[in-house]
Amino acid sequence: MSKLWSDHVAGLVPYVPGEQARMPNLLKLNTNENPYGPSPRALEAMRAALGDDLRLYPDYSALALRQTIARHHGLDAGQVFLGNGSDEILAHVFNALFLRAGRPLLVPDITYSFYRTYCRLYQVPHRLVPLDAQFAIRVEDYAGPMAVEPSGIIFANPNAPTGCALPLASIDAIARARPDSAVVVDEAYVDFGADSAAALMDRHDNLVVIHTLSKSRSLAGLRVGYALAHPPVVEALSRVKDSFNSYPMDRIALAGAQAAIEDEAYFEQSRRAVMDARQTLAGELRALGFEVLPSEANFVFARHPARDAAAIQRALREQAILVRHFKSPRIEQFLRITVGTPEECARLCRALAQILSESH
Template sequence: MSRFWSDHVSSLSPYVAGEQPRVPDLLKLNTNENPYGPSPKALQAITQAVGNRLRLYPDNESKALREAVAALHGIDAAQVFVGNGSDEVLAHVFNGLFRRAGRTLLMPDVTYSFYRTYCVLYDIDVQLVPLTDDFSICASDYTLAGGNAPAGIIFANPNAPTGIAMPLSDIEAIARANPDTPVVVDEAYVDFGAESASTLLGQYDNILVIHTMSKSRSLAGLRVGFAMGSPEIINGLNRIKDSFNSYPLDSLAQVAAVAAIQDTAYFDSTRHAIMQARQVLIKRLAGLGFDVLPSAANFVFARHPHHDAFGLSQALRERNILVRHFENQRIDQFLRITVGTPEECERLCINLAEICQ
């Protein structure tokens, strides 16, 4: 603890990001990055935008990007909020929607670990709702009336790190049962096989849907995220953003994101390739004795009944293959494995077969 810190800094437990080592011949399946590059049209847009205009500030309203998102999802641009990656969008959500005196945030006990970090950072009272025995989210746990309305409800769909998706009807039931509560659906992985709650925005003004351009659009290096919801909620997020950083997205990120959104052919071809590789990977892992949870994401969550998960992750590391291991008690025997190209998945499985023999 430093004498220069603010009072709350020592109590923080910062989010631990996946490793980003620079090792030759490294197979990196630990951070759910897309194995395919960005849309060629996005790269072309960046090239064309490089020039003298970079001396100017970017569009602080990201108008073209918000219009592209709105057109894609059939909503109005006033219903779109953008930020420097979905993590920044989430930070503004926790700060702007969930800090409600006397009310508690509800979220799953196993979900994206950054949520807990934000709760500590913004001093938010939280109630962790256990996943079921099969690691799914039970909608009725969030629909039972009683006491004060929650300050908010947040979950990832598909959930992270399990990869399990909720049906749209369950999300609708949660929103309908909590009309005075923001229901935030973090859809970082939705494009790999789940239904988006963006289709419910016209019916429920309490739903906020968050997307990232890092996964299915292959733009993790540019940091672009956005939220979709009612103008009332979006206005609140803009008040937070403009009290923090009026220019969260640089000019190159904005033009690349627009081009990536508009290149639907490339988007569909790469995400379907990942979904096909996922199914093959699940079968291969099952053949090696792994229990694999049903995944609608670009990763799988698997455990082996006869091999310790941390030991497996270390054995793979020695072979220049990175996967993600979590120390949380309920999931400490699972590995989260990003779906790579078919060749990358094959390399993983060959090595796992040798390790598990």
């Protein structure tokens, strides 16, 4: 702490990302990165962008990329907002949509922890809404009568870290019940088996859908995210963005992102490989005695009824295998495990079998 800090800094509790370790023969299954590389067309486009034009600012409107995204979702370019990763999009959403006369934001009690970080940063009043016993969102908790209309509702779908997905009919019911609240659906993992709420955009002007290229497009290192919303919401996000950073997307990111989205064949191939590996991994974990929640993401959420999750995580780390453990109420005995290649998943399961046999 320094005497030079602003008054609010000491009270912030920053988001803690997964461990980024450096060790020999590391198997990194803790940060939900795609085990398969980016589209070759995306890599080629980024190499082509490495030229003298880097002395120039990128296209302020990023029109070509917004048009490509809009075509992919069957929308208009005016309904697309871009940012430096979906976390930046989320930051602008919290600033632009959730500070409304002290009205509370509704947030699931178990979800992406960055939401609470942004609530603290922007001083957004919020209320945590418990998931049910199966770690699912109850529609009635968000769509039922309330004494005070919320400023907004935000949840990840599929949820993180559980991997459970909410059907479109449930999202439709929530958005319809709260027409004066922004309903924000964070779809970082939607391409691994769930249905995108982008299909509901024509029904609800209060719906905001957020995507990232970090997961299904294998571009976590590029930092590209986007929101789909009606033009008045895009205008609000743009006003905040242009008061913060008018050029969040560089020339290389614009080129790579557009090519990645256009390469539908590679996208379908890689996401299908992850989904197939997830099904196999879940089955192997169950055979080892784990309870595995149903997942539509590129990770699984599992616990062993007779073994401590933190102890399993430490034992795996001794074998250079990283998985994620959250020291949070209700989920402290779960491990979140990123789906790797079939070979990586097999190595994980061999290590788990050894750990379980030794501790028995």
